[in-house]
Amino acid sequence: MNELPPVVLGPVVLWADLAGIFVSALGGALLAVRHKLDVFGVFVLAIVTGLAGGMARDMLIGATPVAALANPLYLPSALAAATVVFFGHRLIERASQPVMLFDAMALGFFAVAGARKALTYGIDPLPAVLLGVLTAVGGGALRDVLLAEVPRVLKVGELYALAAMLGAAVVVVGDALGLPSAPVGIVGALATFALRMVSVRFGVTAPRAPGSE
Amino acid sequence: MNELPPVVLGPVVLWADLAGIFVSALGGALLAVRHKLDVFGVFVLAIVTGLAGGMARDMLIGATPVAALANPLYLPSALAAATVVFFGHRLIERASQPVMLFDAMALGFFAVAGARKALTYGIDPLPAVLLGVLTAVGGGALRDVLLAEVPRVLKVGELYALAAMLGAAVVVVGDALGLPSAPVGIVGALATFALRMVSVRFGVTAPRAPGSE
Amino acid sequence: MNELPPVVLGPVVLWADLAGIFVSALGGALLAVRHKLDVFGVFVLAIVTGLAGGMARDMLIGATPVAALANPLYLPSALAAATVVFFGHRLIERASQPVMLFDAMALGFFAVAGARKALTYGIDPLPAVLLGVLTAVGGGALRDVLLAEVPRVLKVGELYALAAMLGAAVVVVGDALGLPSAPVGIVGALATFALRMVSVRFGVTAPRAPGSE
Numbered sequence: 001m002n003e004l005p006p007v008v009l010g011p012v013v014l015w016a017d018l019a020g021i022f023v024s025a026l027g028g029a030l031l032a033v034r035h036k037l038d039v040f041g042v043f044v045l046a047i048v049t050g051l052a053g054g055m056a057r058d059m060l061i062g063a064t065p066v067a068a069l070a071n072p073l074y075l076p077s078a079l080a081a082a083t084v085v086f087f088g089h090r091l092i093e094r095a096s097q098p099v100m101l102f103d104a105m106a107l108g109f110f111a112v113a114g115a116r117k118a119l120t121y122g123i124d125p126l127p128a129v130l131l132g133v134l135t136a137v138g139g140g141a142l143r144d145v146l147l148a149e150v151p152r153v154l155k156v157g158e159l160y161a162l163a164a165m166l167g168a169a170v171v172v173v174g175d176a177l178g179l180p181s182a183p184v185g186i187v188g189a190l191a192t193f194a195l196r197m198v199s200v201r202f203g204v205t206a207p208r209a210p211g212s213e
Numbered sequence: 214m215n216e217l218p219p220v221v222l223g224p225v226v227l228w229a230d231l232a233g234i235f236v237s238a239l240g241g242a243l244l245a246v247r248h249k250l251d252v253f254g255v256f257v258l259a260i261v262t263g264l265a266g267g268m269a270r271d272m273l274i275g276a277t278p279v280a281a282l283a284n285p286l287y288l289p290s291a292l293a294a295a296t297v298v299f300f301g302h303r304l305i306e307r308a309s310q311p312v313m314l315f316d317a318m319a320l321g322f323f324a325v326a327g328a329r330k331a332l333t334y335g336i337d338p339l340p341a342v343l344l345g346v347l348t349a350v351g352g353g354a355l356r357d358v359l360l361a362e363v364p365r366v367l368k369v370g371e372l373y374a375l376a377a378m379l380g381a382a383v384v385v386v387g388d389a390l391g392l393p394s395a396p397v398g399i400v401g402a403l404a405t406f407a408l409r410m411v412s413v414r415f416g417v418t419a420p421r422a423p424g425s426e
Numbered sequence: 427m428n429e430l431p432p433v434v435l436g437p438v439v440l441w442a443d444l445a446g447i448f449v450s451a452l453g454g455a456l457l458a459v460r461h462k463l464d465v466f467g468v469f470v471l472a473i474v475t476g477l478a479g480g481m482a483r484d485m486l487i488g489a490t491p492v493a494a495l496a497n498p499l500y501l502p503s504a505l506a507a508a509t510v511v512f513f514g515h516r517l518i519e520r521a522s523q524p525v526m527l528f529d530a531m532a533l534g535f536f537a538v539a540g541a542r543k544a545l546t547y548g549i550d551p552l553p554a555v556l557l558g559v560l561t562a563v564g565g566g567a568l569r570d571v572l573l574a575e576v577p578r579v580l581k582v583g584e585l586y587a588l589a590a591m592l593g594a595a596v597v598v599v600g601d602a603l604g605l606p607s608a609p610v611g612i613v614g615a616l617a618t619f620a621l622r623m624v625s626v627r628f629g630v631t632a633p634r635a636p637g638s639e
Contacts, residue, residue, distance in 0.1 A: 032367075038419035040374040041367045047343070055273060060481060062490025064275025069331070069340040076339070086422045118495070126502075127495040130473070141572070146354070148363050150574050154458075154467045161466040206464040209512045245580075251632040253587040254580045260556070268486060277488025282544070282553040289552070299635045359567070361576050 007063070012185040013117045017054055017067065018077050020109030020136075025050030025081035026092070027102035028143050033089045034099075035147060045143055046082035049106075051075070053138030057114050057131055061121045097200075103140060103152070104196040107160070108189035110136040111167035115188075116181060125172045132168025133161060136192070159199035159206060167192030220276070225398040226330045230267055230280065231290050233322030233349075238263030238294035239305070240315035241356050246302045247312075248360060258356055259295035264288070266351030270327050270344055274334045310413075316353055316365070317409040320373070321402035323349040324380035328401070329394060338385045345381025346374060349405070372412035372419060380405030433489070438611040439543045443480055443493065444503050446535030446562075451476030451507035452518070453528035454569050459515045460525075461573060471569055472508035475532075477501070479564030483540050483557055487547045523626075529566055529578070530622040533586070534615035536562040537593035541614070542607060551598045558594025559587060562618070585625035585632060593618030 028049025032042040051068040058066035068074045085092065092098050114135025118128035137160065141151035153160050167188040174184030198204060241262025245255040264281040271279035281287045298305065305311050327348025331341035350373065354364035366373050380401040387397030411417060454475025458468040477494040484492035494500045511518065518524050540561025544554035563586065567577035579586050593614040600610030624630060 033422045033425045035367075036421060036425055037367055038370070038421050040372075040419055042422060044366055044374055059272045059485045060490065060492050060495060062275075062488075064273065064277075064490075065334060065336060066273050069273060069336050069344060072337060072339075075343060089422055090424050121491060123491060123495050124498060126498075127500075130501060131495060145358055145571055146364055146367060148361065148574065151572055153470055154461075154463055154572060159466075161470055206466055208462060208464050209459045209468060209515055211516050212459045212462055246635045246638045248580075249634060249638055250580055251583070251634050253585070253632055255635060257579055257587055272485045275488075277486065277490075278547060278549060279486050282486060282549050282557060285550060287553075288556060302635055303637050358571055359577055359580060361574065 007120055009117065009120055010181055012181045013113050013120070014071075014073075016109045016113035016116070016185055016189065018073055020106045020113060021050040021054070021074060021077040022081050023102045023109070024053075024106030024139055025078040026085055027099045027106065028139070029082045029085035030089060030092065030099050030102070031143065031147070033085060039086060042086050043079065043082045045146070046085070047075070047078045048146065049139045049143045050078035050081065051139065052142045053110055053135045053140075054113070056138045057117060057135040060131065060134075061118060061123060063117070063121065100200060104163075104193050104200075106140075107136045107164050107196055108167050108192035110139075111164040111192050112171050112185045112188045115168035115171040116175075116185060119172065119175050125176065128172050129165060129168040132171065133164040136164035136167070137161065159195055159204060162206065163192045163196035163199065166195055220333055222330065222333055223394055225394045226326050226333070227284075227286075229322045229326035229329070229398055229402065231286055233319045233326060234263040234267070234287060234290040235294050236315045236322070237266075237319030237352055238291040239298055240312045240319065241352070242295045242298035243302060243305065243312050243315070244356065244360070246298060252299060255299050256292065256295045258359070259298070260288070260291045261359065262352045262356045263291035263294065264352065265355045266323055266348045266353075267326070269351045270330065270348040273344065273347075274331060274336060276330070276334060313413060317376075317406050317413075319353075320349045320377050320409055321380050321405035323352075324377040324405050325384050325398045325401045328381035328384040329388075329398060332385065332388050338389065341385050342378060342381040345384065346377040349377035349380070350374060370416065370418040372408055372417055375419065376405045376409040376412065379408050433546055435543065435546055436607055438607045439539050439546070440497075440499075442535045442539035442542070442611055442615065444499055446532045446539060447476040447480070447500060447503040448507050449528045449535070450479075450532030450565055451504040452511055453525045453532065454565070455508045455511035456515060456518065456525050456528070457569065457573070459511060465512060468512050469505065469508045471572070472511070473501070473504045474572065475565045475569045476504035476507065477565065478568045479536055479561045479566075480539070482564045483543065483561040486557065486560075487544060487549060489543070489547060526626060530589075530619050530626075532566075533562045533590050533622055534593050534618035536565075537590040537618050538597050538611045538614045541594035541597040542601075542611060545598065545601050551602065554598050555591060555594040558597065559590040562590035562593070563587065583629065583631040585621055585630060588632065589618045589622040589625065592621055 025046035032045040115132030170188035238259040245258040328345030383401035451472035458471040541558030596614035
């Protein structure tokens with residue numbers, strides 16, 4: 001019921017969203033192929049992984065119709081990724097851990113897009129970080145739930161939520177300092193990606209509650 | 214943040230929604246009885262299966278309060294179906310595969326209602342088809358997730374998403390051609406139902422990604 | 427698309443929400459510790475359990491940005507509970523069945539907050555009860571789904587949905603009778619808590635469909 005002036009989204013949200021949708025849909029479609037789903041399963045998982053996090057974000061802040069439905073580029077980005085994977089998965093699988101790689105890239109893009117869009121809609125810094133994290137982990141979490149797996153975000157020994165939090169925090173702090181949003185967004189996405197990759201490669205883990213080991 | 218004129222929904226959305234709610238709630242309640250849930254489990258699954266898809270649709274396009282809460286007939290339709298099943302499940306189970314049958318009917322009604330409501334809210338044709346599919350498969354998918362099962366929409370060898378897509382596409386194409394919405398809606402719902410039934414009866418399957426067999 | 431006057435929420439929704447968030451986040455964080463999740467898992471489950479039900483409620487009625495993002499106390503309440511549990515779980519676990527206890531308290535607070543907020547937004551009595559139940563069971567259900575468990579609300583022999591329904595119904599009936607909302611809210615929350623505790627302690631169960639035993 002807030003009285004909002006017309007919201008002007010800068011280019012950071014759009015491009016970070018589109019990049020996040022494409023790479024996360026690649027990851028979702030690859031997982032579908034590995035699970036031997038048919039062509040519709042591949043497209044459903046690509047769409048879910050690519051669009052669900054941003055859909056949740058937009059519904060929560062009241063940016064409706066959500067961008068995934070209102071923007072003519074969002075759905076095609078997910079469909080393009082699914083098509084690439086459907087025909088090219090054997091090539092892509094030659095990369096080392098491609099699903100993890102795509103997920104890490106998407107995590108950065110979405111954390112930045114989510115936090116930036118939250119700030120644009122007048123959300124405070126702390127919940128803006130939460131919304132960045134939710135945008136980043138939401139699509140992958142729903143994908144994992146649909147596959148009846150425990151989502152990555154709850155798995156021990158993977159700095160997944162922390163990595164998303166870092167990128168979103170970069171955006172929020174950069175905004176508070178009045179820095180230009182495009183370079184700040186790039187730094188945020190890179191920070192998330194780097195922390196996530198370092199965590200996976202070197203097995204960095206977060207502590208458990210004292211006494212729960 | 215779109216400036217929308219007051220939205221006037223024709224009768225197609227209302228009647229397709231109500232029919233979809235009733236038959237999908239029948240299916241959800243039957244599954245609950247089969248899982249030996251108690252009376253509240255039966256009502257919860259009927260409500261989830263009947264209302265969740267349309268709730269997601271309405272939240273995504275910003276049609277809030279969602280029809281499931283704002284329209285006085287939606288919730289009673291789901292409750293009526295749950296009551297019928299609670300007392301009459303032994304009779305209904307004599308039908309051949311009643312859950313599948315009710316799901317197939319609901320798939321058609323909801324695909325039409327979802328696509329039509331999306332168009333009414335100014336959504337473009339391609340995302341309108343997506344919204345029709347989401348409305349159609351959402352309730353059943355959430356039901357399956359709550360029962361810790363992989364949703365039907367991801368199961369191989371069932372033209373479930375494609376059937377919903379067909380009905381939604383009929384609505385979108387009919388709208389583009391300026392055809393009257395009621396007969397187009399009936400054709401769309403029938404097309405979805407027919408494709409789904411043919412797929413189940415004759416074991417029609419969709420292809421997997423090349424090289425993933 | 428309803429033309430709503432500026433909505434004035436009384437103190438009942440705020441305080442019931444905050445109390446519900448804190449105790450349900452305690453329960454969610456405790457479950458995370460028991461599942462040996464790391465510090466981020468503990469915070470994620472606390473946030474999900476504490477905030478998801480109210481987020482769903484607010485999205486469904488169009489109260490966006492949702493209170494969990496717009497109100498400066500909501501997210502900190504969940505974070506505080508997670509912190510308390512992270513460092514103090516060994517103390518808390520000495521209580522008898524603390525997760526069940528916190529869940530029962532949260533069930534009452536959220537049922538009242540959900541039903542009251544629904545009425546304030548002009549929702550009819552019957553769907554207002556549904557929204558109270560959804561607010562009450564939503565966070566815990568999502569938490570259970572993320573942990574790949576069947577949600578409590580579907581488990582046989584636990585008057586979980588009925589207890590939430592009772593508290594929400596007290597609010598709706600009290601409102602219809604023109605009674606003051608604060609004492610009615612307290613009675614509603616207590617009624618839910620009491621019925622839930624009695625059900626657990628004495629093994630009260632709901633009937634199954636005739637012939638499904």
